[in-house]
Amino acid sequence: MSEKDISQAVISRLPRYFRYLGDLKEKGVERISSQELSDIMKVTASQIRQDFNNFGGFGQQGYGYNVTYLYDEISKILGIDKQHSLVIIGAGHLGQAIAGYTNFTRRGFVFKGAFDCNPNLYGTKIRDVEVRPVDEMEEFVKKNGIEIAVLTIPKEQAVPMAHKLVGCGIKAIWNFAHVDLDVPNNIQVENVHLSDSLMKLSYNINRYENPNK
């Protein structure tokens, strides 16, 4: 079936299903009904069924979902049954934190290179990978056919860097810089704007304390 029209809202929920199913799998649960899944995930059973129907269902009426099958199917939909190579541009604390998540490796994201413009960091190792001068990035990305670039650099540098990356044939940018990137439509971009997230938290504190203002 075609998944072309699946909304990004549904897509955004898939990793959460995947996470809960992984936990259930680890606990040895073999089968789960949408109602049980609804109880632990705190979303309605009808939402779960609707979300899964986008991908053709996965379950049998009155029988529930096979946890391992569902986990594997969602993993295929998310494309994490394959490996993706990744470089980090900006080897500061945030870049190092991301490069250090062994969990990402387990999901098939293979950390291949780290680049920075700070000479003090050249040669520093993050896991098994040496930090290189950012000038070597283009050659490295082309030569190794890197798919994903993680941008953990200041916003002023992020926009020209994104253009360079596009020129190197990158497929996707995971952008932590506090700026919107202007790249062609064939480049997938996922933004993590931490400031925006913190402001949303601040809004909700304020709103809770001043409900009628």
Place this chain on the structure above:
Amino acid sequence: MSEKDISQAVISRLPRYFRYLGDLKEKGVERISSQELSDIMKVTASQIRQDFNNFGGFGQQGYGYNVTYLYDEISKILGIDKQHSLVIIGAGHLGQAIAGYTNFTRRGFVFKGAFDCNPNLYGTKIRDVEVRPVDEMEEFVKKNGIEIAVLTIPKEQAVPMAHKLVGCGIKAIWNFAHVDLDVPNNIQVENVHLSDSLMKLSYNINRYENPNK
């Protein structure tokens, strides 16, 4: 007017407006029409007007928005015209990255304490703040009336830590642990699930490459 019914989708967009208005303000732009704002932000002018109407408008027909006024009003709505005290629990790379963002200080988020369970980190300074043993967290949070806790600890520790924080009178949790927290409704939670974000990126790569699968 009451803002009670404003959706989280609208709220999610406010920090982005705030960011663009801040840039315009820095460039000395005094006035902007919804169409001009639409062009630079790549959302429709009608979306902008609808979003702003949730808060009573801000503009005059045919006259455009006063950039500084709009910036200040959105800052008030976001609650960043006030100061919020913040502690970081988990002083690894991610915690240190967050504590190091001077930009957050500019927005009124005042970094007061950092805690970890790794004795090697005790006494290490992040900006002017010493990392303390996590056992001292409860006393510190109560004594200093801390509002926001940033959780940059593994998921196994995050759930019991959240319960402790609630007991200390925290108002909000900015959660980076890869788990959903179960806290009372009066506690504001904003999740940053990095794995989920990376999987969404992977989905979009996969979908772009296999559009009809």
